[in-house]
Amino acid sequence: MKRIAAALGALSCAISGAFATEGPVPTGIPHLDHVFVIMMENHGYSQIIGNPNAPFTNYYARTTNLATNYFAVAHPSLNNYLEIVGGSNFGVQSDNYPDWHNFYCTTNLASGTANTDTPASPKVCPIAGVGTDAAIPAIDTTNETQGAPGTVNIDGQKSYAANKHTSGKTIADQLVASGMSWKSYQENLPQEGADNVNYSDGLFTNNTNFAAILPPMTPALAQSGIVALYAAKHNPFVYFQNVQEGWDPNNSLDNVVDFTGAGGLYADLASGNVPTYSLIAPNQCNDQHGRGNSDQSCAYDPSDDGSQSGLNPALILRGDMMLRKLVGAIKKSPAWHKGKNAIVIVWDENDYSLSPNINQVPVIVDTNYAAGGVQSAVYYNHFSLLKSIEAGLGLPCLNHACDTDLPTMSDLFMGSGPAAAQNGQGSDKSIGVPLVPGATAAVSNKLGNSMQ
Template identity: 25%
Template sequence: MRVAATMALVAVLLAACSDSPSPGKTQRHVFLIVMENHTPEQALSGPFMASLADKYGVAENYHAITHPSVPNYLALTSGSTWGVTDDSFHVLPRADLGTQLTKAGVTWRAYMEGMTTGQCIDSPTPYDPGHNPFAYYGGQCPPNVVPHDSLAADLAGDTPRFVWITPDDCHNTHDCDVSVGDDWLRREVAQITASKAFKSNGVLFITYDEDDSTADNRVLTIVVTPDLGHRTSAREYTHYSLLATIEDLLGVERLGQAKTASAMTDLIG
């Protein structure tokens, strides 16, 4: 009887251990900031971005998918451009990263600068709904899409596992000089890297939706982690690679073209 009871207890303990996610999957937070419409050389003319490139990971052979902006945002969040070739609003199926994370029980929020509460399509400029891809899936924003003003409190408290950040059309350098976006990034990155969520093995990606309309469409993508320091990668990556990397980090299946993309494992640790 004692042997049987002991074996039963061991079985229960083993089952409990096997049902517990690994620390990396439960604790790693992923942050993504998407900037606008510049080549790597243009982006690096900002002293803060240049300092990040000197200190952290840089994907030197990273390319956007196409032109103009909207299909790149769709590629980043669903693994497909859905045949979209313009910057108009399109209602698409709910087959995106946000829907995927919600179904998997992974906490996430998208912070949209300039968006007013409940107005993810109609908020005034410098907010741009074309830079809010989550509004396209199902034709409206899920409750996870919130004004950027909510970010500071979330970083100080219960930070979602996945944080997407869209600056307004000035701070993302779409309509304003690189120096303006560089100053904004200095403040934004500082509050992210000071957070407990980032310090606990978090990872911050900063990328650009597209370059300045060249055929090459190479964009700057920086990977900031607490401990890895400066490194570069010459591997060919795209927005599908970044989506694949994010999905792998958050423990969900890959969507669309991300299924066959190379994850950015040499830059994330």
């Protein structure tokens, strides 16, 4: 009985959040029919742009539209994913796991206290309702890195005060309320789906009882642990109470799917049956994040110093190959050739290198309705991206996407730069680009085909 009462109370809270005040629909972006947002990980602008181990990414950035003055908002990953889909950190400044289906906890919005790494905080209470999010300082000395000189948020100068009127909702809620659709495509999501899964290699998860697998594993194998290819921290929608509970079947954990299988990314693209909004998260090897217990091509960067020399070149190349595959699959989809559509590739944050390095990341925007070649030096950040997508989909601005000092990214979504003459409308910029520096076209195409 108590659980039912708590559930009803939580539902009431969530409904009150759903009707919280939103701003007007932003302007400056043409109507969009489909938006594909591809999330990459943990590398700054100068580590990717000009990197010879990312040939496709750099070709794509040159021939489409590139933001040269775009900033991630904070650290660690989850903050940035929440900000991209909801315009706020919702009081979460950690990568902590969701506190799945907990109706008794107090949300960070309600308490006004932040969920941090330092000091250590519990799992993240399912986000709902309206309240106060966490302030974003210019220099962060608490989360994952401690003490001076600190990790730079944004450009090391700009900061955000806590917002007392934060609505605990995302673009997913807005889409469903407006009769549109969304999916979160998560590579290596296990077959059983996202519910209660914090990490997975696509087969085994944090819920796997390895003691029940006979004969017992060797100590060395058991100690190596699961390679966390899928991670909840890269799947922001699962942190929200209404998605966890699935009160609306169009806005539930059923919207979270793998890349493969029926209803997965590649099947949807092949059929042309894609949602209005797609968040696409490659696994932690293919998004350039890296894992410490995988193979060499997925090993962490040797040094987080903001330089290309400190990178694992195989990790960069691996992510570059994945981007080539994803962009190629999108552009082969029947959905790409109907209406006005956009692909956005964005890195969530830089590599945690310390001040004076800044949290600048690359963002690439490609459309099927306008020529490319724009390199925009306008100041943008993750809130700008949400605002721009909401504008294109005719949705009200949400939380910090309503900030009046942030314009929509109209120059990037209406590209008309020097590449216009050679690209043309709707051109497929993913064909014939070398995958490996110095490789012949035959070798590159063979490698590309091996990833399909």
